[in-house]
Amino acid sequence: MIEWPLLVASGLLGSAHCLGMCGPFALAIGSAAPAWRANLARQAAWSAGRLFTYAVLGGAAGFVGLRMSRALVGWTNVPAILAIAAGLLLVVQGLLAAGVIRRRGVAAGGCPGGGAFRALLTARGTVEVFLAGMFTGLLPCGLLYGMLALAAATHDVPRGLLTMVAFGAGTVPALLVAGLGGSILGLAARRHLHAIAAWCLVLTGCVSIARGAGFVHFGDATPAGCPLCSPEVTPEASP
Amino acid sequence: MAGTVACDYCGLPLAGRAVSLEPTGGLGPPRFCCLGCRFAASITASSGADGEARWMMTRLGLAIFFTMNVMVFTMLLWSQQEGAAADPSAGSRVFYDLARHACLLFTGPVLLLLGGPLVDDTLADLRRGRIGISLLLLAGVAAAFGQSAWATWQGNGHVYFEVACMVLLAVTLGRWLEASGKLRTTSALRDLQKLLPDRVRLVTADGEAEVPLAEVRPGSVVRLLPGEHVPTDGRIVAGCGAIDERTVTGESVPVVKGPGDRLHSGTLDLDGELLVEVTAAPGAGTLERLIDAVTAAAAGGSRQQRLAERIAAWFLPLVLVVAAGSCAVHWWREGMAAGVLAGLAVVVVSCPCALGVATPLALWAAIGNAARRQVLVRDGDAFERLGSARSWCFDKTGTLTTGCRLTDVLLLPAAAAAGIRDDDDLLAVAGALARGSTHVHAQAIVDEAEARGLAAVATLEVRTVPGRGIEGRLASDGATVQLGSVRWIERLCGEAGIDRARAVPAGEAHSALAIDGRVIGCLWYAETLRPESKATVAALLARGVRPLILSGDRPERVARIADEIGVEWEAPLLPEGKLERIKALTGEGRGVVMVGDGINDAPSLAAADAGVALGCGADVSRWSADICLLRDDLSDLPWLADLAARTGRTIRWNLLWAFGYNAALVPLAAAGWVHPALAALAMLASSLFIVTSSLRLADGGAERPAPSAGAVDHLPRPPAPQALETAEAAGAHR
Secondary structure, three states, X not given: OOOHHHHHHHHHHHHHHHHHHOHXXXXXXXXXXXXXXXXXXXXXXXXXHHHHHXXXXXXXXXXXXXXXXXXXXXXXXXXHHHHHHHHHHHHXXXXXXXXXXXXXXXXXOOOOOHHHHHHHXXXXXXXXXXXXXXXXXXXXXXXXXXXXXXXXXXXXXXXXXXXXXXXXXXXXXXXXXXXXXXXXXXXXHHHHHHHHHHHHHHHHHHHHHHHHHHXXXXXXXXXXOOOOOOOOOOOOOOO | OOOOOEOOOOOOEOOOOOOOOOOOOOOOOOOOOOHHHHHHHHHHOOOOOHHHHHHHHHHHHHHHHHHHHHHHHHHHHHHHHHHHHHOOOHHHHHHXXXXXXXXXHHHHHHHHHHHHHXXXXXXXXXXXXXXXHHHHHHHHHHHHHHHHHHHHHHOOOOOOHHHHHHHHHHHHHHHHHHHHHHHHHOHHHHHHHOOOOOEEEEEEOOEEEEEEHHHOOOOOEEEEOOOOEOOOOEEEEEOOEEEEOHXXXXXXXXXXXXXXXXXXXXXXXXXXXXXXXXXXXXXXXXXXXXXXXXXXHHHHOOHHHHHHHHHHHHHHHXXXXXXXXXXXXXXXXXXXXXXXXXXXXXXXXXXXXXXXHHHHHHHHHHHHHHHHOOEEEOOHHHHHHHHHOOEEEEOHHHHHEEEEEEEEEEXXXXXXXXXXXXXXXXXXHHHHHHOOOOOHHHHHHHXXXXXXXXXXXXXXXXXXEOOOEEEEEEOOOOOEEEEEEHHHHHHXXXXXXXXXXXXXXXXXXXXXXXXXXXXXXXXXXXXXXXXXXXXXXXXXXXXXOEEEEXXXXXXXXXXXXXXXXXXXXXXOOOHHHHXXXXXXXXXXXXXXXXXXXOOOOHHHHHHOOEEEEEOOOOOHHHOOOOEEEOOOOOOHHHHHHHHHHHHHHHHHHHHHHHHHHHHHHHHHHHOOOOOHHHHXXXXXXXXXXXXXHHHHHHHOOOOOOOOOHHHHHOOOOOOOHHHHHHHHHHHHHX
C-alpha cells in the first residue's frame, strides 16, 4: 500500500522545519505547566489536536482527489499529476528552508483571532490545549500543503486521512522534545538539523516527482494507478 | 456621545446601520451592530478580558471540532454514494447507518454551542416586526437539520447535517471575525480611556476616602500620588510636581506645576503628592473630550461609507427576494430539499455585512492607528481627501519654523572701553538681561549663552521697555545696560548706522547692546527651521505633491526659508489673502491641504479640503482643523498622507471585492450551483479578506522612530543639550 515509512520520515525530518513556526507554540504550551508530567500531557493533547486537523484536511484532500479523478475520467493522469505537484511543492519548501531560494516578504496582516489563539495556548484545561493544537494545524505551512497534495493523490478519503496522520505522527517527536526540553539541543545543533531536514524535504519531493512521472501514461487509456501505492492496487479498491 | 448609538460590544456607532436603530438611552436592552458582536458579547459579558476571550475561543473551537467530524463522515458518505449504488450490500448499509448516526451525534453539540445567539438575534428582529437574514438562516439550518434527523431515524433519504453545521459555523465565525476586527480598530481609543483611574482618593472635611471616579463632582478635592494619572480636569490646591502631559499635548518633557496650575485629565503625575480641586465632571475632562472628538469623526464616517450604506440598505431586501425566488423555483422543479438548499445558499453566500463594514472598518482602523501616533483625525471625509490631495500649503512661522536662533554677533570699537573683549563677554551681559524677557530674540540669546556655557553676569533693576527692549544695571560697576531694537539703541546713544558695519542679508532681524550710553555690539537672528521641515517637504515632493508656503511675513524672509527647503512661496499675504489663495487652489480641484497653526490660520484651515493643525495643545474646543498633530512633528505628515492614501485604496478594494463577490456568487447560488456548505466557506473567506485587509491599516507604522531632533528643538526651557548642538550645527552649516 502507501509507503507509510516514507510519510512518517517526511514528518520526522520535516519537523526540524516545523520547529521554526510551531516550536514557539510548543514552548508556550509548556510554559503554562510547571511540572514535567503535566507538560507531557499538554504536549500530547496539543499534538493530538494538530493530528486531528491534519486528518480532517487529509480526508478532505482525498475527497477532492477522488472527485477530480472521477470528474476528469478521460484524463487518466490526475493522481500522477497531483503527486508531481506535491513533489514540486515539497522541493520548493525544502529549498526555502535551506536558504537556496528566498521568500518574498509576507505582509503581516492583523489576524483578528490572534489574541484569542494566544489565550487558548496558555489556558489551563486540556480541552483548550487540544483546540489550540487544532488551530495550529490550520496555520499556513508549505510542508503541509505539499503533504496535502500527496493526500489528494491517494484519491480516497480514508487513505488521504491516514496519509496526513502518518505525516503528522512524524512531526510529534521533534515538537515534543522542543516543548519539553526547550533547549536540549544547542543552537548550532539545531541549525545543522535544520539544514539536513531542508535537504531531506527536497529529497522527499524528488521521490514524489519521480514516482508521479513514472506513472504518467501518454496516450494510454488505462487508469494510471496511484503513484504512492503499489502498481497492482487499482484506485477503485475498497478501503 | 450625543446623536449616535454605539454597539454594546465593539463600541462602533450603529447610526445608519441596518441593525438596531432605537433611540439611545442609558439603560434598556443591549444593542449590537451585528450577529458577531451579539455572539461575542453573549460569551464575554465584557470585552477584552483574557479568560473570557479564551472561553469564547473554546466554544468556537469545540464547534469547529464537531463540524470537522461531521465533514469527514459526510465526505465518507459522499465518496461511497456513487459506489454504493452499484453495491447495495449489507456491509455498505451498516456503514451508511453508522456514518449518518455519527453525523447526527456530532451536529447536536454544534447547534447547542452556536445556535443561541442566532435565535436571540432572530427574536430581536421579530420583536421589531422585521424579517432579517438571521430568521432565514435559522429557518434554513432548522430545515436542514430536521430533514436529516428524520432521514437518519427512518433509515433512508438524504442527510444534510454538514449544511446545518457549516452554515451555522461559518456565519458565526464570519460575523465574529468582523466583530473582533471592529473591536481591534477601537483599541487605540480604549487604551487612552484606560489612562483614567476607576477610583480616586476623595478628600473631605471628614477625612479621606477612596470612591469611584463617577462620584466626584466639580469642586471636590482629590489627593493624587506620584505615578497616578489625573482623573479629570482640575487645579492644584497644594503640592507641586512634574507632570507628564504627552497624552494630551504630545509634549514629551514634563512640566513642573504647583498650586493654582491647571491639570488635564489623563496626564501623569510623575513625582509630587498633589491636592487637586476638580473643575470638570468625570467624562468632561480634556482626555475624554479628545476621545469624543475622534469618535465623532469616525461616527460621521465618510462619503464612500454613506454611499455603501445606502447600497447596503437596498441590498438586503434584494437578497431576500432572490433567495425566496430561487427557493420557490427549485422547490417547484426539483422538490423541497433542492429549494431550501438553493434559498439557503443565496442567503449564506451573500455578504451584506461585508458591504456594511468594508468602509467603516478601514476608516476606523486608520483613525485609530493615527490616534496611537497622536495624530487626531476629526473628520473622516477630510482624512480621505488628504490621501489624494496634490497641493499642500504651509504656513511659515510656527509651522515650518519654530522660534529663533542667534546667527551673528558684531563687536563695535566702543566695546573694549566697556571691558567687553570678545563675543562671549557680550553674550554674557546680553544673556543676563535677556533672561528677564520672553521675547523670541531674548530666548535666542539665552539659548546661545547657555550653549556656550557662559555664566550670567550679575545685573540689577532689570526691566522691560515695552516694544523696545530691556534695560538694567551691571552689579559690578553700576553701569546702565540696554538691549533692544537698533532704532531704540541708536536714539538712546545718538549714533546712526551702527548695523551697517557688516553686510548681512536685508530683512534679517537684529538688535543692539549698549553700555553706559555707548553702542557695544549688534546681534543678528534667524528663524529656526524645524529640523524635520526639509525632510518632510522632500518626502511630500517625492509623493508628487506640490508644496507651497503661504506666509504673512516679509517676502525676503519667506524666500530665505523657502529656498532652504526648496518650496515655492507666496508672501506677504494677509489672512484674507491666504484664504483667497486656498479657495483658488481648491477651485482647481486637485485637492488642497493646509498645514498651519490652529488659531491664526483657522479660516484657511477650514477652507482647505483638509486642514492640518499643529500646536493644538490640550484645548480641543479651539480646534478648527480636520486633523491635529498633537506632537507638533511635521514628519507625521508624509506618514499620514501615506496612511490616508492606503486607507482610500483599501476602501476601494474592499468595496470592489464586496460588490464583485456578491455579483458573481449570488447568481450562481440562485441557480442552485453552489452547495450551502461551500457558500458558507466562500462567505467566510470574503469576511476574512475584508477584515484582514482593513486591519492592516491599524498596524502599519504605529511604532515610531526615535523622536526627531525637531521634537526636542522647540521645547520650552531648559532645552536639552542635543537641541543646542543641533542648533549650533545648523548655524555652522549656514
